[in-house]
Amino acid sequence: MEVKHGYKQTEIGVIPEDWNALPMETITTHIGDGLHGTPVYSPNGEYFFINGNNLNGGKIVVTSDTKSVDYTEFIKYRKPLSNRSILLSINGTIGNLGMFDGEPIVLGKSAAYLNVKAEICKQFVYHSLQTQIVKQQFFDGLTGSTIGNLGLATIRQTQIPLPQTEAEQRAIAEVLSDVDALLVALDRLIAKKRDLKQASMQQLLTGQTRIPGFHGEWEVKTLGDLFNFSGGYSASRDQLSTEGHCYLHYGDIHGASKTWVDTRADYQDIPKLNIPLKRVSANSLLKDGDVVFVDASEDDEGTSKHVVVVNKDNVPFISGLHTIVAKSKTDELAHEYRHYCFQTAAIRQQFLFYAVGTKVSGISKTNIPKLTLPVPSVPEQSAIAAVLSDMDAELSALVARRDKTRDLKQAMMQELLTGRTRLI
Numbered sequence: 001m002e003v004k005h006g007y008k009q010t011e012i013g014v015i016p017e018d019w020n021a022l023p024m025e026t027i028t029t030h031i032g033d034g035l036h037g038t039p040v041y042s043p044n045g046e047y048f049f050i051n052g053n054n055l056n057g058g059k060i061v062v063t064s065d066t067k068s069v070d071y072t073e074f075i076k077y078r079k080p081l082s083n084r085s086i087l088l089s090i091n092g093t094i095g096n097l098g099m100f101d102g103e104p105i106v107l108g109k110s111a112a113y114l115n116v117k118a119e120i121c122k123q124f125v126y127h128s129l130q131t132q133i134v135k136q137q138f139f140d141g142l143t144g145s146t147i148g149n150l151g152l153a154t155i156r157q158t159q160i161p162l163p164q165t166e167a168e169q170r171a172i173a174e175v176l177s178d179v180d181a182l183l184v185a186l187d188r189l190i191a192k193k194r195d196l197k198q199a200s201m202q203q204l205l206t207g208q209t210r211i212p213g214f215h216g217e218w219e220v221k222t223l224g225d226l227f228n229f230s231g232g233y234s235a236s237r238d239q240l241s242t243e244g245h246c247y248l249h250y251g252d253i254h255g256a257s258k259t260w261v262d263t264r265a266d267y268q269d270i271p272k273l274n275i276p277l278k279r280v281s282a283n284s285l286l287k288d289g290d291v292v293f294v295d296a297s298e299d300d301e302g303t304s305k306h307v308v309v310v311n312k313d314n315v316p317f318i319s320g321l322h323t324i325v326a327k328s329k330t331d332e333l334a335h336e337y338r339h340y341c342f343q344t345a346a347i348r349q350q351f352l353f354y355a356v357g358t359k360v361s362g363i364s365k366t367n368i369p370k371l372t373l374p375v376p377s378v379p380e381q382s383a384i385a386a387v388l389s390d391m392d393a394e395l396s397a398l399v400a401r402r403d404k405t406r407d408l409k410q411a412m413m414q415e416l417l418t419g420r421t422r423l424i
Contacts, residue, residue, distance in 0.1 A: 015419045022162050042068060230284065
């Protein structure tokens with residue numbers, strides 16, 4: 001491959017002539033890992049015990065499951081961490097990062113620390129550790145068969161392209177950090193909008209807040225008043241492919257990020273089952289407006305999971321294993337309202353009340369008709385759905401912007417951290 005003027009070929013690719021490809025051990029004062037053992041935990045300990053799973057997005061993430069230790073254990077097992085330290089997950093989820101923020105911690109064995117030299121821009125190294133160049137070197141050096149382990153020797157020998165001047169390192173890092181700040185702001189805005197939508201749903205779908213112009217009492221109906229219920233056609237995941245008729249597996253309902261499935265918009269992503277339709281009961285073929293609930297879940301949160309079917313073209317769509325199909329008896333529920341009306345806390349509580357099972361819980365076709373639902377007039381339903389749909393559209397636009405910004409950052413990293421594009 002011809003290398004253009006001003007650039008040179010190295011083991012990790014083409015970089016500017018005035019850059020170096022350096023192993024991590026030459027740009028750090030120390031690389032080590034955490035405690036290879038278990039400290040004595042203390043429920044009221046002042047010092048968190050941090051492992052690789054506590055590192056995400058450059059932050060040290062403390063959850064309700066994070067253990068803590070007292071001062072005696074901290075003194076015994078503390079590592080030489082400083083404001084020059086970057087923390088790196090080295091077991092399980094490889095490569096997650098956290099910038100040490102000065103808060104004293106005890107580090108576990110699934111995390112490593114890299115103390116960057118004073119003359120090197122730490123933020124530049126942090127961004128470089130996220131590049132494909134570095135990740136590939138990490139991957140090539142993994143040990144272990146079931147769970148990959150990233151050894152300290154591999155980290156020490158992992159090379160990054162590095163500008164010779166700290167000024168150029170800092171200029172690149174500042175640009176990428178600005179994009180990170182934008183991503184954080186977008187994530188916060190998305191979380192805020194999701195919370196607002198949840199609050200609005202609870203208010204609007206229970207009648208606590210009314211759309212202007214609508215008055216009068218709502219009726220309370222059982223789901224048995226509104227729907228006929230039936231089961232799906234059982235097929236295992238390994239029977240599914242990209243050929244045949246659309247098939248709705250209960251696992252795909254559990255994993256869905258939205259409460260509807262559209263045979264037009266989602267067709268390519270819907271698994272297919274290649275069988276003759278004559279083997280499938282008409283009750284298991286999904287029509288526009290059908291609601292499909294799961295009848296099995298491994299946790300309480302999943303017991304009320306469902307999707308509304310949007311099937312304007314009436315394509316063959318088979319409801320599958322562990323599903324309960326709800327087909328309308330009446331026209332009392334507007335189709336667009338169904339996208340939202342089963343998401344209230346009251347409905348979820350009813351699902352939990354009727355759920356049976358220990359390790360796997362679920363609701364039966366016998367019990368689901370007993371659930372009750374407040375039902376406004378169809379015009380009010382449509383007005384409520386329009387408000388919530390607008391919120392969904394705003395959320396989707398924000399998520400698309402966030403995802404586009406992430407893609408842009410990846411492209412910028414590829415250009416800036418290899419010297420293809422120079423800032424100085």
